Amino acid sequence: MRRADVRIGISGWNYPPWRGKFYPEGLPHRSELAYASSVFKTIEVNSTFYRLQTPTTFARWFEQTPDDFVFAVKAPRFITHVKRLREISAPLANFFASGVLRLEHKLGPILWQLPPSFRFDADLLADFLKQLPRDTAAAVHAARKHDDKLRTEPWLKTPKEQPIRHALEIRHESFLVSDFITLLREHEVALVCADSVDWPLVMDVTSKFIYCRLHGSKELYRSAYDAEAIDLWARRVKAWALGRTPVESRLVGQPEDISRRRDVFVFFDNTDKLQAPHDAQTLIERVQRFTIQAKS
Template sequence: MRHADIRIGISGWVYPPWRGDFYPEGLPHRDELAYASTMFRTIEVNSTFYRLQSPATFGQWFDQTPEDFTFAVKGPRFITHVKRLRDSSAPLANFFASGVLRLGHKLGPILWQLPPNFRFDADLLADFLRRLPRNTTSALRIARQHDDKLRTEPWLKTAGEQPMRHALEIRHQSFLVGDFIALLREADVALVCADSVDWPLVMDATSDFTYCRLHGSKELYRSAYGAKAIDLWAKRAKAWAQGRKPVESRFIGPARDISRRRDVFVFFDNTDKLQAPHDAQGLMERLGQPVRRLTSAA
């Protein structure tokens, strides 16, 4: 039976308040990713949400991280928040031409985060999901359709075909219907299990991997996870990886396909008060994963 991988990480890595705490005093800013990637086997890239990056930047990220490292890359808000998934052909092409494919085998899931006021629209969502590439060959084909709004030279090559995964995060109650889950399963797109203050916490299995974002359930982006909460998320991560139903779970649609082993990605996004690195390491410890201790006294 296939072995499932559990990767625990943080959301972003460029946070000035972390300097001298998570990051050792005097560490050059250019070395922060390299340092963080020695602590965690995956990191979620947030900067791609705000603006397109360049092939040179993606190349630097690749070079600064270990061979077994995996990036999750957040899709542009121009697609999800400005265009609201409409007329997405050119923006998708520009995104995939911007250098994403330069991450090569370190490219993990692409995260698509919908805004809180985005209501479920089955036809619109189905059209968008159909446009998402399922492998790097398809992504390259899409990238070649980029327009003149791409501000850097495009990256139009791959190191070979590999599968591509996508995850969708919802933030509106209108998505809590079975038709939504059916769409995700048909498209093989993972539903993000998002722990937050106001957004739905649901755990339907819709793809071959599980994607969790722990934003801080008491105070968004700020509250820490105590020992009891860390234990709960460790049990859930193990259950997903072993093909079991997670404890204290809530599903939108029928609880199908639970017995399938799944790779698991968990990202701590409670970054505002330096909680994320400590909580991530706490979860790694509960799962019996090797932990490199923080060098600060925090």
């Protein structure tokens, strides 16, 4: 049986307060991604949420990271927060034409984060999920429909066809219905397991991989995770990776047989006060310790 790929990292890497603390004193700013990717096997890209990047930028990120590194890419808020998933054919094309595919084999899951005011609408969501490209060939096809709002030369190629994974983060209680879980499973889209003080924490498995975002459960984006909390998340990661349902899971839909192993992505988004790098490194150590104990 294939071993699950467990990747634990941070959300973003360009934070001035980290300089001289997480980042070594005097490290050039241009070298921060290279340093962070030497510590973590994955990082969630935030800048793509705020504006379209360019193929040159994606190429630079590709070149600065190890060959076995994986980026998770946050999709544009223009699609999720401005258009609110309506009339998105051109914006979706612009996103995939902007150079995302330049990440090649380092392109991991695409994160779609809905705003807190966005309520569950089954028809709207189903239409959106149908439009998401499931592999790089489909993404190139979609990208060809870009419009003149793309301010750069489009990137419309990929050296090797590969699947594209999608994860959806909700922030409104109206999504806590079984129809939503069923819809995600039908489209093979991961429900983001988001730990925060403000938004629902649900743990239904809806795809072949798990995507977690740890925002700080006591103070949003700020609070650290103590040893007890890190141990809890380590046990959850281990359970998912082994094809089991974690104990004390909050489920909305019918439990799914998850007997096959799942790849797991965990990103610490408690980036204020330098919490994220420390917590991510601690969780990596705890997961590795659990793995060693299981083998002994």
